Amino acid sequence: MARSASPFTGVRRAALVLSFCATALTPALAQTPAPAPAPAPAQAPAKATNKVLATVNGSDITELDVAQAREDVGSTLPKQMNDAARDKALLDYVIDLKLVTQKAITEKMDQTPDFQKKMIYYREKLLMEGYLGQVAKDSTTDAAMKATYDEAAKAQKPEIEIHALHILVPTEDEAKTVEKRLKAGEDFGKLADELSKDPGSKGGDLGWFTKDRMVPEFADAAYKLEPGQVSDPVKTQFGWHVIKVLDKRTKPFPPMDQVKDQLERFVAQRAQSEAILKLREAAKITRTDEPKADEAKPDAAKPAEAPKK
Numbered sequence: 001m002a003r004s005a006s007p008f009t010g011v012r013r014a015a016l017v018l019s020f021c022a023t024a025l026t027p028a029l030a031q032t033p034a035p036a037p038a039p040a041p042a043q044a045p046a047k048a049t050n051k052v053l054a055t056v057n058g059s060d061i062t063e064l065d066v067a068q069a070r071e072d073v074g075s076t077l078p079k080q081m082n083d084a085a086r087d088k089a090l091l092d093y094v095i096d097l098k099l100v101t102q103k104a105i106t107e108k109m110d111q112t113p114d115f116q117k118k119m120i121y122y123r124e125k126l127l128m129e130g131y132l133g134q135v136a137k138d139s140t141t142d143a144a145m146k147a148t149y150d151e152a153a154k155a156q157k158p159e160i161e162i163h164a165l166h167i168l169v170p171t172e173d174e175a176k177t178v179e180k181r182l183k184a185g186e187d188f189g190k191l192a193d194e195l196s197k198d199p200g201s202k203g204g205d206l207g208w209f210t211k212d213r214m215v216p217e218f219a220d221a222a223y224k225l226e227p228g229q230v231s232d233p234v235k236t237q238f239g240w241h242v243i244k245v246l247d248k249r250t251k252p253f254p255p256m257d258q259v260k261d262q263l264e265r266f267v268a269q270r271a272q273s274e275a276i277l278k279l280r281e282a283a284k285i286t287r288t289d290e291p292k293a294d295e296a297k298p299d300a301a302k303p304a305e306a307p308k309k
Contacts, residue, residue, distance in 0.1 A: 053091055056098040061091070069094050132272045139271030140264050146256070148267055153253045160211075163246040164222050165189065165204035167196045168239050175233035175240035182230055188244050197239065204244075210251060218243070 048067035052060045069090050192204030211219045221234040225245040234241045
């Protein structure tokens with residue numbers, strides 16, 4: 001209850017703000033939680049071939065066509081579908097696609113100016129995605145990711161974090177009662193389970209946290225304690241707390257394999273951004289939406305007209 005924000009707010013913010021320096025990556029890597037156990041890898045589908053699965057008015061539909069549809073719309077199918085049902089749904093989709101396309105061609109919809117413009121746009125979009133995908137693949141080498149990780153680890157500033165327990169109660173009198181029972185020798189964790197109004201901490205355990213993750217009154221009191229010490233009652237916006245510090249340490253930097261996915265995204269996005277910037281710098285770009293020099297002058301710079309009589 002004493003937390004002022006989600007423990008990983010800094011992670012999400014750092015992931016959104018893509019910087020070209022490793023220091024921007026540091027908080028993201030340093031605060032990433034341990035990943036959940038990876039699910040068992042799914043069996044890879046057999047490589048698609050030119051085997052014909054259906055014909056529509058004499059036009060063949062092959063495994064390659066269905067594989068392309070799977071890449072495009074496969075993720076929209078219900079997850080509970082088994083492989084056979086998924087394959088059937090994708091084939092039905094491609095059959096319908098072929099039927100509607102044939103009808104649209106008979107209506108000469110492919111010959112309209114609007115269609116031609118869209119063809120040009122989507123061709124360029126596919127080429128852009130293909131090129132940037134290759135840039136990302138080429139950039140995410142083991143050496144590049146290791147260098148970025150090492151730079152981020154080196155840039156991390158030492159920061160103390162503590163491991164603490166707390167008991168949260170509504171009133172000061174209740175907090176003083178907690179304090180007395182603790183001094184009488186009762187177990188902190190058992191007392192927390194019995195009395196604490198914080199449903200998010202079993203046995204009052206808050207885990208490891210840095211000072212910025214707690215509201216100021218709580219953080220100030222907790223950071224003044226040494227391991228093993230218990231605080232006097234502390235008032236915050238959530239109620240009254242009694243705090244016990246278990247340990248203190250310098251916040252460790254996470255191992256590389258724990259943040260590999262995030263590190264790979266960072267390196268790839270940085271490489272893509274740099275590639276686009278280089279293309280812009282080498283190109284001659286003229287924008288017609290930018291005001292001309294004389295149009296950019298403010299009205300105040302124009303000579304005042306004489307008042308009309």
